[in-house]
Amino acid sequence: xxxxxxxxxxxxxxxxxxxxxxxxxxxxxxxxxxxxxxxxxxxxxxxxxxxxxxxxxxxxxxxxxxxxxxxxxxxxxxxxxxxxxxxxxxxxxxxxxxxxxxxxxxxxxxxxxxxxxxxxxxxxxxxxxxxxxxxxxxxxxxxxxxxxxxxxxxxxxxxxxxxxxxxxxxxxxxxxxxxxxxxxxxxxxxxxxxxxxxxxxxxxxxxxxxxxxxxxxxxxxxxxxxxxxxxxxxxxxxxxxxxxxxxxxxxxxxxxxxxxxxxxxxxxxxxxxxxxxxxxxxxxxxxxxxxxxxxxxxxxxxxxxxxxxxxxxxxxxxxxxxxxxxxxxxxxxxxxxxxxxxxxxxxxxxx
Numbered sequence: 001x002x003x004x005x006x007x008x009x010x011x012x013x014x015x016x017x018x019x020x021x022x023x024x025x026x027x028x029x030x031x032x033x034x035x036x037x038x039x040x041x042x043x044x045x046x047x048x049x050x051x052x053x054x055x056x057x058x059x060x061x062x063x064x065x066x067x068x069x070x071x072x073x074x075x076x077x078x079x080x081x082x083x084x085x086x087x088x089x090x091x092x093x094x095x096x097x098x099x100x101x102x103x104x105x106x107x108x109x110x111x112x113x114x115x116x117x118x119x120x121x122x123x124x125x126x127x128x129x130x131x132x133x134x135x136x137x138x139x140x141x142x143x144x145x146x147x148x149x150x151x152x153x154x155x156x157x158x159x160x161x162x163x164x165x166x167x168x169x170x171x172x173x174x175x176x177x178x179x180x181x182x183x184x185x186x187x188x189x190x191x192x193x194x195x196x197x198x199x200x201x202x203x204x205x206x207x208x209x210x211x212x213x214x215x216x217x218x219x220x221x222x223x224x225x226x227x228x229x230x231x232x233x234x235x236x237x238x239x240x241x242x243x244x245x246x247x248x249x250x251x252x253x254x255x256x257x258x259x260x261x262x263x264x265x266x267x268x269x270x271x272x273x274x275x276x277x278x279x280x281x282x283x284x285x286x287x288x289x290x291x292x293x294x295x296x297x298x299x300x301x302x303x304x305x306x307x308x309x310x311x312x313x314x315x316x317x318x319x320x321x322x323x324x325x326x327x328x329x330x331x332x333x334x335x336x337x338x339x340x341x342x343x344x345x346x347x348x349x350x351x
Contacts, residue, residue, distance in 0.1 A: 045104040049076035051124060053136040053173065054098050059090050071115060074100070075138045076131075084115035091120065097173030099124040099136060127171040127273055129163040132156065134180075141180050143193050150201050151180075154227075157208065161277055162224040168273035169231060169265055179234040186237065189319035196233045199318050203229065206314035214306055221281065222307040225288045229311055232262025259291040 052074040060069045067086045072094070074081050083102065094100065103119035110117045134151040142148045155163065170176040184190035184199040203226040211217050266289060270277050288308050303309070 045102075045107050045109055048081070048102065049131070049135075051099055051101060051131040051136060052076040052081075053138065054094060054096055054100060054121070055080070055138050057094055057096060059092075062086070070094075070121070072121060074102075074121075076136045078135075082115045083118050083121065084112070085118050085120050087120060093123055094121055095173070097177050099127075099171070099173065124171075127164065127167040129160050129167060131167070133163075133167050133170055133176070137176070137180055141177060141194075144198075147194050147198055147201065150205075151197060154201055154204050157204070158223060158227070159220050161274070161281075162220055162227075165224065165266075165270060165274050165277060166227055168269040169228070171269070171273065175234055179231065182234055182237050184230060184233060184319075189322040196230055199322070200227060200230060202318035202321075203311065203314040206317060207310060210314075211310060214310065217306045217310060221284055221288075222310050225285060225307055226311050226314060228262060228266055228285075228289060229315060230262070231265060232259060235261055235265075259289070263289045263291070 053076060054072055055075050056073040058071050060071075061067075062069055065086070067088055068090050069084070069086055070091055071082065071084045074083060100121040100123055103122055105117055105119055132152055132155050134148060134155050137148060137151070139145055139148060155166065158166065170179055180197050181193055182197075183192055183195035185195070190196060190199040204223055207219075207222045207226050211219050211222055263286065267286070270282060284305065284307075288303070288305060288311070303312075
């Protein structure tokens with residue numbers, strides 16, 4: 001979403017004319033997102049996004065006034081802004097990665113030292129579908145900005161109820177960051193930063209491009225299942241700086257696995273934040289998300305829906321393509337070439 005050009009900031013009556021506002025908030029100089037080149041001084045509060053994500057916050061006491069000075073850097077819809085407010089109590093419930101709305105000082109708030117002067121930040125109490133979740137994801141979470149652009153577009157493909165559900169599942173900021181940045185495996189497919197989100201987007205692309213072949217398949221059910229089929233992997237891996245790998249399993253992953261963890265996340269988010277999600281549709285989604293063991297047990301049902309087959313095909317194709325691409329060498333096949341004793345593959349060049 002591109003914001004309209006803004007009028008010049010009027011002179012600040014609290015600052016001498018020969019002193020220019022600092023482009024980088026002094027107390028937040030340690031935070032560097034392209035040196036805050038994207039920061040915009042807004043002169044009209046109506047131009048700011050309604051929901052923003054905290055990427056940096058500091059709180060410092062002021063003994064002279066017996067108040068606390070709060071300063072934060074916020075991000076949404078392609079821009080970073082800095083805000084500042086003073087209060088007699090600390091706003092400790094505001095943390096990095098959390099979503100907030102802004103209580104303004106009038107429609108045209110003042111900027112001092114590059115900080116927009118506000119009444120306070122208000123933590124978002126509950127998710128809804130009025131904001132695109134991925135438009136609040138800071139670009140420095142991503143090694144490839146194309147992934148973020150694709151995620152924003154893919155979220156828009158969901159209908160209202162599924163946008164609300166996905167926003168609810170990823171409402172907790174640290175979890176959302178793990179979902180955006182984590183891998184899809186330790187040493188197999190998409191085993192790198194942003195790997196799980198990249199894999200998820202490949203799955204949703206596959207669904208969108210192929211589902212018209214299946215006249216009885218439900219696009220929205222398949223899409224939300226595609227988005228959520230590996231959502232539990234956000235809690236499955238943790239950083240591990242070793243010689244041969246960057247991530248390792250968490251205890252939760254070892255004990256339960258991402259499918260069961262993902263199902264619990266979805267059920268909890270729906271019950272807490274999306275109680276009006278259609279009951280029959282949610283029954284179908286739970287069936288799709290349930291772990292299906294190889295052997296039938298009395299407590300589970302084998303997949304009985306076309307959408308399950310479509311997403312599983314997309315899942316397998318995305319994983320295989322990633323593995324094959326990593327193994328491919330010019331002049332050889334498009335898959336994994338057979339290896340000789342010296343490690344040199346036969347030339348299976350496709351003509």
